[in-house]
Amino acid sequence: xxxxxxxxxxxxxxxxxxxxxxxxxxxxxxxxxELMYQIQENDILQVVSVDSxxxxxxxxxxxxxxxxxxxxxxxxxxxxxxxxxxxxxxFDFNQNLTAFYEMASQEVMLQxxxxxxxxxxxxxxxxxxxxxxxxxxxxxxxxxxxxxLKRRFVEHxxxxxxxxxxxxxxxxxxxxxxSLETSDLRKLQFSTSKASYxxxxxxxxxxxxxxxxxxxxxxxxxxxxxxxQVKGIGHWTADYVLxxxxxIPTAFPIADAGLHQAIQKxxxxxxxxxxxxxxxxxxxxxGWQAYVTFYLWRSLYD
DNA sequence: TGCCAGGAATTGC
DNA sequence: GCAATTCATGGC
Numbered sequence: 001x002x003x004x005x006x007x008x009x010x011x012x013x014x015x016x017x018x019x020x021x022x023x024x025x026x027x028x029x030x031x032x033x034e035l036m037y038q039i040q041e042n043d044i045l046q047v048v049s050v051d052s053x054x055x056x057x058x059x060x061x062x063x064x065x066x067x068x069x070x071x072x073x074x075x076x077x078x079x080x081x082x083x084x085x086x087x088x089x090x091f092d093f094n095q096n097l098t099a100f101y102e103m104a105s106q107e108v109m110l111q112x113x114x115x116x117x118x119x120x121x122x123x124x125x126x127x128x129x130x131x132x133x134x135x136x137x138x139x140x141x142x143x144x145x146x147x148x149l150k151r152r153f154v155e156h157x158x159x160x161x162x163x164x165x166x167x168x169x170x171x172x173x174x175x176x177x178x179s180l181e182t183s184d185l186r187k188l189q190f191s192t193s194k195a196s197y198x199x200x201x202x203x204x205x206x207x208x209x210x211x212x213x214x215x216x217x218x219x220x221x222x223x224x225x226x227x228x229q230v231k232g233i234g235h236w237t238a239d240y241v242l243x244x245x246x247x248i249p250t251a252f253p254i255a256d257a258g259l260h261q262a263i264q265k266x267x268x269x270x271x272x273x274x275x276x277x278x279x280x281x282x283x284x285x286x287g288w289q290a291y292v293t294f295y296l297w298r299s300l301y302d
Numbered sequence: 303t304g305c306c307a308g309g310a311a312t313t314g315c
Numbered sequence: 316g317c318a319a320t321t322c323a324t325g326g327c
Contacts, residue, residue, distance in 0.1 A: 140322095140323075140324090141323085141324065141325065141326090142325070142326055142327085144325085144326065145324075145325050145326065148325090189324075189325080190324090191322085191323045191324055192322090192323075193322070193323065194323080194324095
């Protein structure tokens with residue numbers, strides 16, 4: 001399934017045809033406050049944790065292949081395999097976008113987007129704890145402030161790897177966060193509810209009551225229902241996690257403020273569409289709601 | 303200053 | 316199941 005080649009010191013991954021590294025970079029550059037990776041020139045640098053080891057990798061692109069270099073330590077073959085698989089998932093390479101483009105080319109609102117952003121893929125958040133807690137941070141606040149919260153969260157409770165005078169971060173572990181009090185996160189300007197949702201979810205993961213592996217066994221509908229049981233996870237968050245962590249193409253955060261803003265802009269509405277209108281507008285998106293949403297989000301930062 | 307932001311829980315029917 | 320209400324906190 002994963003199309004890759006490895007030598008002793010690097011990996012090469014052959015992406016599917018419908019892929020634009022450049023478009024993915026545009027997405028990755030969307031916030032100056034992001035600290036989970038760094039973009040230098042056209043390379044992506046980030047730390048990945050594999051078999052309890054933190055490895056700094058550099059992702060670069062030359063036509064028809066992604067290259068992964070290991071900057072701190074050359075990993076074992078098993079680790080290299082895991083990294084290849086991680087990258088494969090990060091760019092959602094398992095998805096064949098042909099049917100999405102076919103559908104979208106029939107939709108007046110979407111046709112220009114798939115032309116402009118051709119090859120853009122949903123960039124995932126493979127780590128479940130990160131996906132869920134990042135979504136919670138983003139609930140009902142503007143994105144700038146959400147990034148600020150994440151930054152403080154990571155800088156306080158994450159792990160730092162320094163290399164060549166620059167810092168790279170590993171997202172806080174649920175073990176660390178599970179032992180916090182809400183007052184700790186309040187100091188970072190988390191609201192009381194966000195703080196307790198995040199710590200509560202960390203405890204669920206620490207106790208093994210929720211794992212990515214177990215969720216992966218479920219069908220999307222059951223997966224969503226399981227997530228909805230968690231305090232702090234509503235429909236929006238569950239769909240966001242299905243989309244970003246589990247690559248479910250039908251996941252659809254239908255009440256999303258950014259989605260509504262993008263639709264309003266594209267259709268020239270005077271106000272944001274109602275949920276009923278979004279349902280009507282999206283009636284032909286079956287199977288690709290997550291991709292449509294992602295492309296519409298993308299359209300907001302042109 | 304008031305409205306808004308990549309909402310969720312609670313309550314009432 | 317669906318709507319209205321309350322909560323929470325900074326950005327612009």
